[in-house]
Amino acid sequence: MSHPSSDGAPADGAADGNTGYGSKPFKRSRSHFADRITADGRDGWPVEAGRYRLVASRACPWASRAVISRRLLGLEDALSLAVTDPIQDHRSWRFTLDPDGRDPVLGIRFLREAYDARETDYPGGVSVPAVVDVPSGQLVTNDFQQITLDLATEWTALHRPGAPELYPEPLREEIDVVMAGVYRDVNNGVYRAGFATGQGEYEAAFRDLFRRLELLSGRLADQRYLVGDTITEADIRLFTTLVRFDAVYHGHFKCNGFKLTEDRVLWAYARDLFQTPGFGDTVDFHHIKQHYYRVHAGINPTGIVPVGPDLSGWLLPHHREELGGRPFGHGTPPGPVPAAEEVPPSGRPEHLLTGS
Template sequence: MPHPDAGNNGAPTDGASDDATDAATDGNVAYGRKPFKRSKSHFADRITADGRDGWPVEAGRYRLVVSRACPWASRAVISRRLLGLEEAVSLALTDPIQDDRSWRFTLDPGGRDPVLGIRFLSEAYDARERDYPGGVSVPALVDVPSGQLVTNDFQQITLDFATQWTALHRPGAPDLYPEPLREEIDVVMAGVYRDVNNGVYRAGFATGQSEYDAAFRDLFRRLDLLSERLHDRRYLVGDTLTEADIRLFTTLVRFDAVYHGHFKCNRFKLAEDPVLWAYAKDLFQTPGFGDTVDFHHIKQHYYRVHTGINPTGIVPDGPDLSGWLTPHHREELGGRPFGDGTPPGPVPPAEEVPPSGRPEHLLTGADPRPHPGDGPDPGTPAMRS
């Protein structure tokens, strides 16, 4: 993920790349021991309606590789579902636990992705650029015929889903990046990215007190501003869901389960801010958001992969996540989630989140049942997320 969670041979494995050199040499152990820095996506080609970069929009040609643990990848999963691109862009899910070879397909029979035929996402990177030295991150769009990575530009992938893939959108799909509101959406997203999406990582991987203090201050200053903004409006920009809401949600939904404790972002829990908590629950209960969230994968990834800040790899049993299903009353503010459109249909059976990852199952924390993401601990330090 372009965020601190880029999955890779050293970059954050979630979905954004971090410093590639540190990642490649030290894996996730480096987090919390060296200054945190998120790098730009290395492969920034775009898949567009006119095919300007050599990659035209085409149903069935591309495969979206994600980890449900990664907030950056989760953006693409939500956008794909809201827009109804499930049949146009197939989905590959990686194990939430990576090893030093990158995101792995151990959830699939034989440990290989059934469409791409590869065991590690790094193979698609190498098919594009032999001996690629950087981080292997998700989300990643892979060209199925050639097996090559097309792009890992997490910031652009969802914008292109909204604006370049319109011919393949489902009937009733929302406009997630409406042209009249783009300037305002961009401004809001810039602040959310800098202080919230990336801010939690800056705090969590800080190597000094002043570095941590600055990230902590920026994060909660921005959350206070967002709480004030959302006090009397249902969504961040306009009266419908937009890309801005997707980007904020993927951090908020991980806040109490991971960032509050694991990343020391503990001025308050999300559940202790009435406005942000109600806003996040409203989104979670909206089709296309909560039905893509796997809390089990999220907790397994962060606590077991970030050995630099959690050397024991112990995954906490809490918190109680059943509150995500309680009433939010945000509908009283008005707003039309899908504008003039309609909600997406049911989740495709093959893409349903297992019961062990849903809040209705995680009422008391501990999960006694095996989960597809509970593989053996990797023998070497995992990639960071």
């Protein structure tokens, strides 16, 4: 069974093999629209300030990668941002947060309209992140794995002064290896557990997830970041799962081996990133909880959104600076969040106490 709108990135419920319980494991499908926006325009889409619009949901971890990268690199003026409603229906992601329910730049009500402009009657799911060509209204790419790498390496002419190197060439081989394990067992692992339809399938995903988290905790015990001594793409990809872990994955997806707050190293690491400009200031916990608990009707048929957990701990001191490291390398932090892109108070951790 397909889950085209379950979390943003395209997914399939079918795969080769079975668990011995009469079910087939969850498998995330490849992005159908994989054109790249490059400095030389070799796919027909050259990097150009103001030409493209990034469509994202703050609920979706895959889209959040692109939102964080865009902010860290200072691409706000070059690549505009559309934020969708966290609740979508059968017509796809909606722009109901905007006046008259239309994206003010693209003029559309549903992201599917940009997909249809590119390929009529496209049969697959409508996913975020999506980059849309503003002049034509056509989808350019929904390749969530490649979008952020290209923002880091192909959009360099438009980076802000002091932008960090998120995918530095000397470290790419190591970054790729780390990211592969994080993707397989953590980013996608929580979904393999959450959408499992058989006990064996679920338990296999559960074991892979917590084995990888323990390995990552060991790796981060004496180094501030995953690769090298600065923030890289690898940290962005792990963060977007960790920041959702206790709020949704621990309970909603049955990933309850331990809470993030119960692992001293991972909890401090995640808080360190959350409190770094460009990370926590893009996170909307209200959107996250509304989406997961209300959209995944097969998992949570009542649609009840839990009050907890208490999320105010994200603002506690982390002391990770004692390990050294330079968050932005030789660069500088990004400036203030543009006023139009600020997360509302309802989504910030200081407003999300248990019982409030």
